[in-house]
Amino acid sequence: MSDIAVLGAGPAGLMTALKAREQGHEVTIFEASDRVGGMAASFEVAGQRVDFGSHRLHPATDPEIMSLIKSLLGDDLQTRERHGRIRLKNQWIGFPLRTLDMIKHLPIRFSGAVAFDTITKPLRSSRTSDFESEIQRRLGPTVAREFYGPYTTKLYGVDPSHLTTELSNRRVSAAGPLHIIKNAVRASRPEGRIFYYPRRGYGQIAESLAETAIDRGVKLELRSPARQVTTKQDRVEVTCGNTSIDVNTVFSSIPLNALIQTLDPPPPAELVTAIDRQRTRGMLIAHLVVPRSQYTPFDAHYFPGLDITTARLSEAKNYRDGDDPDDLTVLCAELACWVDDEIWNLPSEDIGQLVEEDLQRAGLPSTGHVHVEVRRLPSVYPVYEHSTVDAREVIDNWLHEPGRVVSLGRQGLGVPDNLHHVLAMGSRGAAALDASGLINQKAWQDSLSEFAQHVVQD
Ligand SMILES: Cc1cc2nc3c(=O)[nH]c(=O)nc-3n(C[C@H](O)[C@H](O)[C@H](O)COP(=O)(O)OP(=O)(O)OC[C@H]3O[C@@H](n4cnc5c(N)ncnc54)[C@H](O)[C@@H]3O)c2cc1C
Missing domain, CATH: 3.90.660.20 (Protoporphyrinogen oxidase, mitochondrial; domain 2)
Incomplete structure (x- = not known):
């Protein structure tokens, strides 16, 4: 019998634990806080369940993961129509964008400039070196200037010209203005703007994953922050809160900077510096x-x-x-x-x-x-800045050679991914375990290459 420890009971950690348990491993999850769900949790404010910001389950979810969530939540998983608004040029426009609404509410000069950018797209240089120029190339200067430029600066705290194209590739799915128009046509029909949401808040997904994992024999220890992870020749000794256990492999979904502080032997100084530099x-x-x-x-x-x-x-x-x-x-x-x-x-x-x-x-x-x-x-x-590309390379190389400690999830890999992406990571992590509870390096490296293709849904 092999033993697995999972650090963090957010969606990534919970999915890893459930899937590893289904494969016959003994699994213990250690979570620092007093609830499961991480950033995708729900909690009460004034008697109402709320989330950490706007959360939706997107239709882009892989069918296998979607069917697992549906089986966990049953009728509590509701199909909803998106009904948002975006403030552009001092006007309210329906969001996701819809064709008629855009025609009615966007200032004519703005629409004209976007139409011009669409026609002239083939004339724009295909060589781009940063977030800003990549968005200009794909969507034109008007959309870049009026929407992505300020919004990116607001979210990331730096000018988009300082950010790499890796971030634009992971964050912006639209390949061009025609793509936006195609999406706007689709969103004009109610079925083209659906999302899924649990009756009791987004955190119900993580809560039901945790319940199922516990039913199947996973041990969950709340209020147990990771303190020390000591790798020995044939096992890992994990100390979280007041508990110490010996396991074959540790999956960590906690922030990388928290993980490296627990590692014994300590990680290379170059890695510590690189993680420190990645803002x-x-x-x-x-x-x-x-x-x-x-x-x-x-x-x-x-x-x-x-x-x-x-x-x-x-x-x-x-x-x-x-x-x-x-x-x-x-x-x-x-x-x-x-x-x-x-x-x-x-x-x-x-x-x-x-x-x-x-x-x-x-x-x-x-x-x-x-x-x-x-x-x-x-x-x-x-924040993927040009100035820290070398640091990310050092981190990436380390993530690709995991040994007995495997880092995954949004903060474990330092990615801006959605819940459905991190659930896929958990599933793939468990699948990469062999019968003796060791990670198959090649399988995990292949999975990391697939995760690099994830594109965030907003
Ligand atoms: C504002 C906002 C909006 C979002 N909107 C969406 C959306 O609409 N749709 C969508 O799919 N996704 C959305 N997301 C993303 C989604 O929340 C994340 O993808 C998901 O929560 C990541 O799960 P995770 O398990 O990788 O990490 P986390 O959720 O960060 O979980 C990590 C867990 O580790 C625990 N932990 C930390 N340190 C320690 C330690 N030292 N020891 C033990 N445990 C520790 C934490 O308490 C936490 O429970 C949004 C995120 C944010 C912030």
Whole structure:
């Protein structure tokens, strides 16, 4: 019998554990916090279940993973129609973009410039070296300047010309303006803009994965942060919280900088420096409790403009038909920032006020909120800068030679991936184990190459 430890009970860790258990391994998950789900968890604010920002399960989910989620959630997994808005050129446009809506609401000069960019696409140079020039090449200068430029700066905290094409390839699926138009035509039909969402919040996916894993014999230890991972010749000794166990292989889905601090023997100094240099952008998640049944009928408002600090505002109730209280609604504002920015440590009420001012600037009504709760996610977006390409190469080489400690998941690989991507990672990680609980390096390296093709869905 082989033993496996999994660090972190987010979606990646839970899926790894479930699949490894199904293959007959003894599995223990260690989670630092008091709940499962990581960034994809749900929790209560003022008696209403809410998420860490707007979360949707996308139709792009691999069919095998989709059928697992459907079997876990049954009727609780609802098929919903996206109903968002984006603020472009001081106008509200339906999001995802829809053809008629674009024609009606986009200023004619803007549409004309986009049409010109579309016609002249073949004339643009195919040689691009950064996020900005790649988006200009694919979508034209107008969309790059008015939408992707400011939104990328807002989310990543740097000018898009400092970011690599790897990030544009992973983050932006549209190959050209015609692709956007094709998507807009599809989204004009209700069935072309669906997503899936659990009745009790996005975290219900992780919760049901955890329940099933436990039913099948996985041990889950909450409030057990990883403290030490000591690799010996034929096993690994893992100490998390107050528990120590010996295992054959460790899967880690915790942030890489946390993992390397636990490693004994310590990792090469070059790797420690590389991980330290790879910056990640943090995010404030501010929940505003509003004493009325609905703020707007929209599920999410997107604010690409740099005149507004909030990047997105979502209203949890509008994502589902659930058992939400009638007399209040909870809004969620996402504010990307660096952890050493002044805003990071502002009191909750001040952040609530800042969001109110943002909404006012966008022409939305005051929420009249009566309570604010702020959660701080220090590491949401990996920032792929030109200046750290060499650091990422060092990290990548290490990830490709995992030995008995395998790092995966969004923060374990330093990628901006969706939930369905990290579930695939967990599944592939477990599949790469042999009967004695050792990782097949070649199989895992092949999987890493496949993960590099993931494109984020927004
Ligand atoms: C604002 C926002 C919006 C998003 N929207 C979507 C969306 O619409 N659709 C979608 O599919 N995805 C979305 N995502 C992405 C999704 O949340 C992630 O892909 C997913 O949560 C990653 O799962 P993970 O298990 O890899 O990592 P995480 O969720 O980060 O889980 C890591 C776990 O490790 C634990 N941990 C950390 N340190 C330690 C330690 N030292 N010891 C033990 N445990 C530790 C953490 O507590 C956590 O539970 C969004 C993410 C954000 C932030």
